[in-house]
């Protein structure tokens with residue numbers, strides 16, 4: 053029930069600005085509010101900025117999550133992911149989601165961000181015409197690039213060029229269509245824009261300048277674009293990147309005053325009492341910002357205001373931008389174009405590809421554009437913000453600190469940088485704060501500095517400067533030799549940690565963190581589950597698994613869905629079932645009013661939409677083993693019918709699959725592990741895209757490893773060929789244990805096999821005695837496994853965790 057002492061805070065929007073605001077609030081006043089969030093996207097908060105890097109192949113979607121599901125739970129936040137708020141009733145102080153959830157609030161925070169502006173030209177609704185804003189757009193581009201060749205990006209701004217670079221990396225033929233004669237006309241002057249275009253053309257990007265889109269052609273799907281000058285471009289994909297519009301309709305419909313965005317004062321308060329707005333959706337003093345640095349400042353101010361901490365309020369921000377296209381360094385800030393009352397100085401070297409411009413008003417620096425060498429960007433930007441006089445230093449500012457020193461000596465430049473200069477614009481981190489993290493807090497890697505200060509955690513544009521500061525303060529040796537740790541809490545890598553666990557006999561997550569000097573005493577969502585896994589792998593017969601170090605799905609032994617319900621997948625060995633088993637599943641599905649029953653890709657039955665509190669009852673009624681559809685363990689062994697029924701079959705694929713699944717179910721693995729068995733080389737069970745695939749041949753079996761059918765499809769490598777089913781068991785078990793002992797936590801076999809090389813794996817497994825030793829260790833680990841569903845059913849204290857959470861302020865229709 054709602055405690056009267058705690059106010060109910062409802063936030064609409066689960067994005068970067070909103071969650072940063074909450075992080076501040078939770079630090080300042082963790083007990084004051086009961087927090088509920090509605091997020092239209094079915095994801096926890098992720099780094100939207102990094103979508104450009106994901107698209108360009110520089111990182112993975114799973115790597116850009118900023119606050120994972122556990123973060124919400126650990127902070128007692130009720131998150132409705134996949135819920136779009138449709139209505140705000142400012143009289144009764146309630147919001148209603150598109151799925152009918154009603155939440156009452158005392159304080160409402162609008163953090164709804166923006167949407168891409170889609171040009172209102174005929175054909176814009178056709179298939180293949182998208183914006184670039186979220187994970188879904190990224191996934192669409194991945195998918196399209198697999199089927200089609202030609203892409204057009206409309207808009208030659210920051211977003212358009214980053215999208216175009218990503219699509220080039222995906223192998224597409226990319227044309228950028230721009231309305232004006234100069235790219236990034238909102239950020240660059242003519243010379244910088246020209247140099248940028250030349251560089252991008254060298255990278256393979258094509259351009260159509262001074263083109264106005266008139267019509268997007270094609271029947272159902274886009275096939276071409278026509279322009280107002282009667283020219284035409286054939287294309288299979290159109291990405292619109294012509295600016296953004298704040299999401300403010302919801303506020304407007306509720307009667308909250310809006311302009312270009314939701315109108316707010318210096319405390320981020322709208323004109324309706326108790327309702328605030330933060331981030332791109334807000335309009336402050338006539339400006340809606342589209343970069344995170346100002347939005348994070350707004351969040352900090354709002355948090356202070358709501359925590360009752362004195363604040364001077366938010367007074368607006370000067371912004372700087374940096375294009376995130378590898379090999380192209382572009383920086384721009386302030387009044388870079390200049391005007392009648394400004395003077396400018398330029399340095400242009402088209403041979404080396406360097407252009408620098410500073411703009412002065414009186415004795416103050418008011419703008420700058422840098423191309424090629426952007427190392428001085430943060431320093432120039434901080435001078436602009438401070439508004440101090442730069443009289444007599446103009447040439448030095450243009451050409452770099454310490455005249456006479458080589459331009460290419462970045463460490464010298466960093467040494468001369470003032471202490472209060474902001475290095476990480478996104479997170480407002482100064483040179484002094486980074487120096488302190490390195491010199492006094494023991495940070496010896498960029499990851500550790502990120503964990504300590506948040507610098508480099510958003511766009512990553514400041515990483516070169518942070519690396520330079522690391523060299524400056526920790527020494528050439530240190531910064532060159534130190535490897536990245538498993539996460540920002542430690543500079544230690546996986547192998548060093550495991551080595552220390554072994555040599556020092558470390559037996560718990562807490563002890564490991566204490567002894568190895570973790571930066572964050574509680575660890576984070578990356579290191580805690582990793583340590584938990586490594587300890588379990590090393591000490592299988594004595595280590596007590598730490599449930600709280602596991603991710604939500606593994607804590608509840610069910611897969612959480614986007615609406616907060618769970619899915620139940622009972623174990624069906626080898627995908628082979630019986631009428632009585634099917635009847636039982638059907639009865640349970642009816643009894644618990646399961647909204648959806650579906651076959652999974654791994655030939656199992658998935659009961660979707662189950663309430664958390666119904667899970668133990670369902671497991672009890674099913675009386676089947678957990679199918680572990682949620683865990684880092686053996687998921688499923690998919691089989692074809694094999695020679696039992698199929699006329700092509702050479703071996704009994706079903707029996708082989710059932711034997712494998714019964715042998716290895718429940719074993720913890722670094723990442724999920726999928727298997728399949730096909731009864732002949734026709735390979736109907738798709739064994740060659742599994743972690744371990746078994747394909748029957750005449751007189752034996754081929755054993756394949758390291759396959760993956762996900763975003764990056766990878767076909768398996770052939771490990772070996774064997775004759776008997778017993779040999780299949782011997783090799784599969786040895787491979788499984790070798791993977792358990794040698795891969796990093798969360799590393800799929802596809803990545804691991806590529807990283808360590810198939811030859812090294814064959815070398816480790818080829819001697820029978822080595823395989824036997826591995827099998828013995830696997831056996832010990834397997835002996836400790838227990839079915840989690842059964843454990844929970846029979847233990848009232850565990851069962852208690854599944855009782856419904858009383859969330860005050862949450863009123864479901866009909867209640």
Ligand SMILES: Cc1cc2nc3c(=O)[nH]c(=O)nc-3n(C[C@H](O)[C@H](O)[C@H](O)COP(=O)(O)OP(=O)(O)OC[C@H]3O[C@@H](n4cnc5c(N)ncnc54)[C@H](O)[C@@H]3O)c2cc1C
Pocket residue numbers: 064065066067068069070071090091092093100101102103104135136137138163164165166184185186211299302330331332333341342343344345347376478511
């Ligand atoms: C590809 C890309 C690259 C970028 N690169 C940079 C960069 O390098 N540097 C930089 O500073 N900025 C960059 N940005 C901009 C930056 O990501 C945004 O400024 C920032 O994410 C805005 O934060 P926000 O919380 O206001 O909005 P968002 O992060 O968009 O979050 C708003 C959330 O609210 C949800 N929502 C909206 N309406 C509702 C509703 N009615 N109910 C429930 N939920 C709702 C949305 O689905 C969304 O998840 C980039 C943006 C993109 C798309």
Ligand SMILES: NC(=O)c1ccc[n+]([C@@H]2O[C@H](COP(=O)([O-])OP(=O)(O)OC[C@H]3O[C@@H](n4cnc5c(N)ncnc54)[C@H](O)[C@@H]3O)[C@@H](O)[C@H]2O)c1
Pocket residue numbers: 171206207208209210211212214229230231232235236237238263264265293294295296341342343373374375376
């Ligand atoms: N590196 C970064 O900082 C970064 C990266 C990506 C996105 N973002 C942010 O995301 C938001 C969206 O970026 P954006 O690039 O879409 O916005 P933008 O407004 O910066 O650029 C849009 C560009 O499209 C052009 N344009 C407008 N109408 C056109 C038309 N009909 N045909 C062709 N071109 C047309 C404009 O001239 C402009 O250059 C911005 O707030 C931006 O700051 C920032």
Ligand code: SF4
Pocket residue numbers: 692693694695698699700701702705730731732733734735736737
């Ligand atoms: S893989 Fe071979 S044995 Fe199995 S179903 Fe296909 S054709 Fe039949």
Ligand code: FES
Pocket residue numbers: 475476477478479507508509510511512513514515
């Ligand atoms: S400047 Fe963007 S993360 Fe530091």
